[in-house]
Amino acid sequence: MRHPYILCLATLFSAAALPIVSAQAPHAPEPPDPSAGLLPAQSIPLTDLGAFRPTAANWRVAGGATVDRGRNLALQAEPGTGVLVNSPTDAAKGHLLTTMQHGDLDVSLDVMLPKGSNSGVYLMGRYEVQLFDSWGVASPTFADIGGIYQRWDEKRGAGNEGYEGTPPRLNASRAPGLWQHLDIVFRAPKFDGKRKIANARFTQVVLNGVVVQENVEVTGPTRAAPFQDEQPTGPLMIQGDHGPVAVRNIRYKSYTGAATLSDLRFRAYTGEQMDSAWIDTHTPVREGAATGISTEPAQATNKFAVAYDGSLTVPTTGRYRFIVNLDWVGAEPAMQGPAVAGARLSLDGKTVLSHTGTARRAMADVDLTAGKHVFALRFYKNRQYGAERDLSLWIEGPGVRRQALHDETLLASAGNPVSPIVLQPQMEPVLLRSFEWHRHSKRTTVMSVADPTGVHYSYDLAQGAPIFVWRGPFLETTQMWDGRGEDQIARPVGSTVDLAGAPTVAVLGDANAAWPDSLPDEREFTRLGFQLDKAGRPTIRSRVRDITVEDALRPDSSGPSLHRELRLHAPASASANGLYVLLAQGRNIARQGDGSYAVDDKSYLVTLPSGAAQPVLREQNGRAELLVPVRFDRGEATVDYSIVW
Known part of the structure; x- marks a missing residue:
């Protein structure tokens, strides 16, 4: 018989000092911003193609991009400037190379890939970080997004031509049509005259907030690089001959010396x-x-x-x-x-x-x-x-x-490093209560749910709302379980999406009333605990006024996303006037061609089942909101949707 547990059974987890995260200092008020105090990076202007060498007609400047998630390689450019769009054809499939030459380089950029597409970012035009639609890939290889592509030498003989490719540590990719963020720290090969004395090295590659490569040496140009020699400097290149891709926000710092x-x-x-x-x-x-x-x-x-x-x-x-x-x-x-x-x-x-x-x-x-x-x-x-x-x-x-x-080496902290404690579910879902930082606010009533499928979420029990969803490893709990664990802070690990965290169900005085940021009054919101199904997954229960809410979040059977079903029960005496469910809240929300909704500049998608009632998309107090009015049938109502990232 299966016995699900709220964490305290260590046998359900693997806990290790994984290198993909770093522990916070004890009693830190909030995770520090790693970029705090840095000088601003240089931006490559994308009002035209003037920052690049002449190229083929497959490249253009656009104002945005959108994809058809149901079709391979379907990427459409939108009017405007600020985004590079590659639409290769048999007649035009050139690469895009900067006029800027670099050696050591820190570079960041956003990329969007349609379903089934393939591209790459080449440092110095020679060393590739792979771009690929890897959404849902269970065991990524060097050919998946974030991989360091392999080298190629036909002289090695049939079946042995490829070598030195490095897969990403985990699959941190986002779904086709969403913007993905890459940070690359690259060190160029070093030369004494014409003699190479140090190989090129990817010090770090971060994909969607997850370190996927660290200290990877490359002994020479990777496969399909346009330059097969090695030099002290070279151009930044976006591959153009494989598949459609959109790129924006290219920022860099180029390094030439030291103090x-x-x-x-x-x-x-x-x-x-x-x-x-x-x-x-x-x-x-x-x-x-x-x-x-x-x-x-x-x-x-x-x-x-x-x-x-x-x-x-x-x-x-x-x-x-x-x-x-x-x-x-x-x-x-x-x-x-x-x-x-x-x-x-x-x-x-x-x-x-x-x-x-x-x-x-x-x-x-x-x-x-x-x-x-x-x-x-x-x-x-x-x-x-x-x-x-x-x-x-x-x-x-x-x-x-x-x-x-x-x-x-003389810092006191250097002599006593804390190995981060990272938890990963093994066989069944596990629930962990903790504090978590969310948008500069410490949430003290959080329950995080790990699923063996690798799709996890954190939920604020005091507001009846998920605050994070992610894939990959589960939680870093160093501040909970190292030493006295006074701070009780847990941190999601993996490709994390930050949700608004506002109450999910609320009563509005009228259709234009502001959505509440919280429901602190017990007359408005009451926690009723949770129930576990046979698989050990929780359904979280609450009451909004007199309406009972059952909130079930489950890994979606159609892909690596999260399906949410809210069942609402109203007694005969309850009034359901003005009752709404908040599906999403963000800086912006846009309806896509397939009927889904892209939230926060295409950070994630909200999809509704076929035949569902159309939600209300509105602007309120400088933010976009996606609401569904609740309609009861004999005291029962169901609202369900999926969060895709």
């Missing part, structure tokens, strides 16, 4: 009520040469100050961004401000950044000429905040990727 510190010396101090000026008027307790910046010379966790002096060399004239982070600045007011912590960075005798201790991070931009500059850094800690004592100093600038000027 360096030299002649570095330190002075360490102890004292009371220190600040940056205090440092230069007192005698250090120790001093000497330094190989890098850290708090190590202080040999203390509290009441210390350190001064560093030396030279900073930058390779290119331009604007540079510096970021100083003091991790001993706390979240509480008592652990903030210049009485607690501070730092000052000076270049050529001029203060360029003052950290006043009001937040952990401070940053400043400064114009520098290429060459050597006098460098001075002062920082201090006056008050204990746990054992935190790490300082980090970052620089980014023209041709210089964001790099650490501090010694990362």
Whole structure:
């Protein structure tokens, strides 16, 4: 007999230190934004094809693209600018190559593929990240989206021509017709004269928020590359001879050098009520040469100050961004401000950044000429905040990727890394209660449901609404199960779609009334728990006024999507006037040619069964909403639809 459980049985899961996610710091208020503080990337203008080499007629600039999900290779361009559309024919199927030449490169772009299509992004015109309609593929290969395509050599003999292809770690693809996002961190091959001394390397490839490649070396051009030699630089290329594809939002940073510190010396101090000026008027307790910046010379966790002096060399004239982070600045007011912590960075005798201790991070931009500059850094800690004592100093600038000027090996956190705890269902559905961050708000009544099919969701029980749906691994629970687990934060892992999370069922005073953001009043909304079916999947029950709602979310039998069925029961005494179900809410919602609805700029689709009542699509308070008025028949009503991504 099957016995479904709300998690606490470890035997239902595999828990491992998977490299696809990274653990958050203990007690972090919210997952940090990895791009916070970065200088903006350059954009390739898509008002015309002027940023590209002359190409064939298969490429055009459009305002958007749409697909027919029922037909192979059916991609249609829409009027306007901002989107590249490739529609290859036998007569015209050229590749699209930038006039820009690059070596080391960080590049991001959005792509849309119709059903059955095939394309690729070639770094330097030589090394391919595959683009393919891989929706629903259970075991992806190098030929699926996010794969590093194989190399090819006919001299290896029949059946052995292909080699070195690397499949993505998991299938993070979206359905045909949806925009998909790629982030690629690429390092070009390196040469000493004409002799290659380092292979090309994909440091990281992220597809739809999921790391699918990491530190993959490529010994030479991949198959079908237009250039078969290797060079220090080359163009970015979108493959044009295989299948239709749409591309937009191409942004990049190209790197040509690094900043360096030299002649570095330190002075360490102890004292009371220190600040940056205090440092230069007192005698250090120790001093000497330094190989890098850290708090190590202080040999203390509290009441210390350190001064560093030396030279900073930058390779290119331009604007540079510096970021100083003091991790001993706390979240509480008592652990903030210049009485607690501070730092000052000076270049050529001029203060360029003052950290006043009001937040952990401070940053400043400064114009520098290429060459050597006098460098001075002062920082201090006056008050204990746990054992935190790490300082980090970052620089980014023209041709210089964001790099650490501090010694990362001496960070206290570097000596005690936390291996992320990632859970994956094995044989049956599993339910896990936790807190989850959703759109900068901590949801404290979340139940996440893992399904062995790999289709999962998180549900806010207090609002009767799903907040995330995703495929792939289940949850990262490091903040729940590492140490004391005080934060109780879980995080979805995989190709995640962020849903609005507003109440699903509500009563509106009239057709133009605003949809509620929450239902905190128990007279409006009451939780009634859940019931498990024979397979162990929950049906979540609630009551909206006097209407009982049974909410069942199940993996869709037609593909890797989620089917949702709401059954509503109204007693004879209940009033159902103005009762609606919210199918979707977003920045924009557009009806597609096949009757589905694309939400949030084609991030996901809402599909309704054949013969279902047409929903109401409306604009309200700057957002689009898709509603279905509830119609009861002898006290019973059913609303069902699918979420496709």
